[in-house]
Amino acid sequence: MAGRSDTARAWWARVDEQDPAVRSSTRQPGAVRLLAHALVCVPLGLLALIPVGIEVLFVLRGVLYGLVDQGPYDHSWGGPTMAGAWLVHFLVALPFAAAGLGALWLLDRLRSRLAGWMWGRRVGAAPVLVLLASSVAGVVLVIAWIHQL
Numbered sequence: 196m197a198g199r200s201d202t203a204r205a206w207w208a209r210v211d212e213q214d215p216a217v218r219s220s221t222r223q224p225g226a227v228r229l230l231a232h233a234l235v236c237v238p239l240g241l242l243a244l245i246p247v248g249i250e251v252l253f254v255l256r257g258v259l260y261g262l263v264d265q266g267p268y269d270h271s272w273g274g275p276t277m278a279g280a281w282l283v284h285f286l287v288a289l290p291f292a293a294a295g296l297g298a299l300w301l302l303d304r305l306r307s308r309l310a311g312w313m314w315g316r317r318v319g320a321a322p323v324l325v326l327l328a329s330s331v332a333g334v335v336l337v338i339a340w341i342h343q344l
Contacts, residue, residue: 241330
């Protein structure tokens with residue numbers, strides 16, 4: 196919006212791994228397409244906070260469990276010893292960490308599909324519908340998470 200569309204275009208071309216030969220032959224996105232893509236990336240960025248939060252919880256409650264929870268471990272998963280509780284919390288957190296990384300990868304693939312529109316490729320309705328559905332699901336998840344606190 197401040198007249199730096201050339202810089203934004205070059206940055207998105209690097210992010211989207213556009214070949215320089217392809218960049219010169221394809222339709223270059225104008226300022227309006229760049230702004231529209233930036234606005235589409237806002238809900239994707241907000242959605243990415245959920246799996247990033249899962250990764251942070253994995254580190255805090257899985258990897259560093261013994262340092263975060265000082266005990267007693269009588270009623271903890273894997274208790275009554277600190278080592279048992281630490282190991283069980285780590286092992287339970289591993290699949291969630293993998294799911295968080297998978298969700299981040301899927302969000303990047305969705306962003307890449309949506310970026311095709313910026314470069315003049317046909318995108319179709321499916322990525323837009325996936326973005327809308329995942330945004331609604333993210334809002335529902337966050338509201339449910341807040342209510343359980």
